[in-house]
């Protein structure tokens with residue numbers, strides 16, 4: 225057999241104002257926001273829990289949500305969820321931030337390391353209480369495109385192949401799976417080794433008992449785990465884009481081999497692996513080629529179409545604004561993205577993709593999608609002041625205050641000047 229032709233007539237199972245493909249933090253934020261506005265929304269998630277990398281991937285840290293002086297930048301649903309995660313799971317919010325922004329300047333940053341699985345259960349509660357519909361264990365496959373307009377999405381699940389119709393679609397699969405299949409321009413990234421699980425061992429269990437705090441029971445175990453900047457990636461191992469089944473498999477096989485080698489050294493009776501990442505831990509697989517691409521050289525720059533202010537997690541004083549144009553394209557009227565598939569380049573993408581900004585861009589994509597239905601216009605063309613007002617009502621900071629900008633505005637990333645890294649902006 226060389227080829228087969230597949231053809232099947234599908235009827236629309238249900239129609240929604242908005243379909244959200246992918247239930248990572250960006251997707252859950254988007255679906256909750258749409259539902260809160262009173263629009264109908266379906267969230268489609270291919271795994272069995274919500275949260276994506278932030279739960280399934282065991283990336284259980286809200287990176288700093290403030291600048292380096294104790295001024296909070298990230299609010300909105302991210303602030304709500306960071307606090308929520310501390311309510312029934314571990315609470316690692318620094319004492320300076322326990323009651324909100326400290327009254328005195330501090331160099332202690334506002335972070336929260338949480339229990340990934342308890343947070344996942346809380347996200348399910350957030351979704352169901354918002355009134356959004358959800359499908360678990362369901363793959364969003366091809367979008368139905370009429371020209372550049374998306375009319376719906378085909379799903380694969382236990383129920384077989386089905387069709388859901390929508391007025392707007394938010395692709396937050398993290399990998400732009402739906403955008404790519406719809407022929408919308410995207411840009412591939414590259415990934416280093418990045419695979420880690422949670423271990424327990426006799427010493428960590430003893431420490432947890434002594435401290436009366438279960439989080440000390442977990443330690444880390446890594447496969448090939450290279451730092452954020454890719455230092456020490458073995459020269460002979462190609463970087464993975466993560467966009468073909470062969471690459472995903474190669475990444476998982478190599479990382480799992482490396483993890484097994486690491487644990488072979490331990491006494492087998494003294495430890496066990498408690499959690500493994502249940503999705504590939506790729507950071508930057510694929511992003512929309514948006515109408516604007518955020519770069520590190522955009523640090524401290526105000527944008528008229530900003531949908532949120534964000535801070536750099538690794539460099540204390542850098543501040544950015546995220547233009548709506550990073551989430552959409554004018555020639556793609558009713559599809560928008562958010563989270564780690566927003567349009568950023570190099571370290572600009574890194575700043576944009578972590579959990580706090582992913583939640584905020586999820587909120588922004590949701591408001592923009594609903595507003596475009598009301599205004600009968602393309603998502604890229606919605607009235608920006610109205611959008612910003614909706615986000616401000618949701619407690620999102622749109623523009624960072626100028627008094628937070630340091631006198632020395634030089635942007636150095638991992639020892640390099642921003643202009644040398646991305647050639648400045650054009």
Ligand SMILES: Cc1cc2nc3c(=O)[nH]c(=O)nc-3n(C[C@H](O)[C@H](O)[C@H](O)COP(=O)(O)OP(=O)(O)OC[C@H]3O[C@@H](n4cnc5c(N)ncnc54)[C@H](O)[C@@H]3O)c2cc1C
Pocket residue numbers: 245246247248249250251268269270271274275276277278281283284285286287362363364365396397398399401402418419503505506507562563564565577578579580582
């Ligand atoms: C190694 C590593 C370390 C990191 N460390 C941190 C950190 O310490 N702190 C931090 O804030 N951020 C960190 N990040 C980044 C952060 O975790 C992610 O960028 C962020 O969680 C992305 O959220 P998202 O919703 O955009 O995408 P994802 O979390 O990737 O969610 C996408 C969701 O879509 C689902 N999906 C995919 N395809 C389909 C489909 N076709 N149909 C249906 N569902 C689909 C997936 O199952 C998943 O649930 C790290 C990332 C990595 C890889």
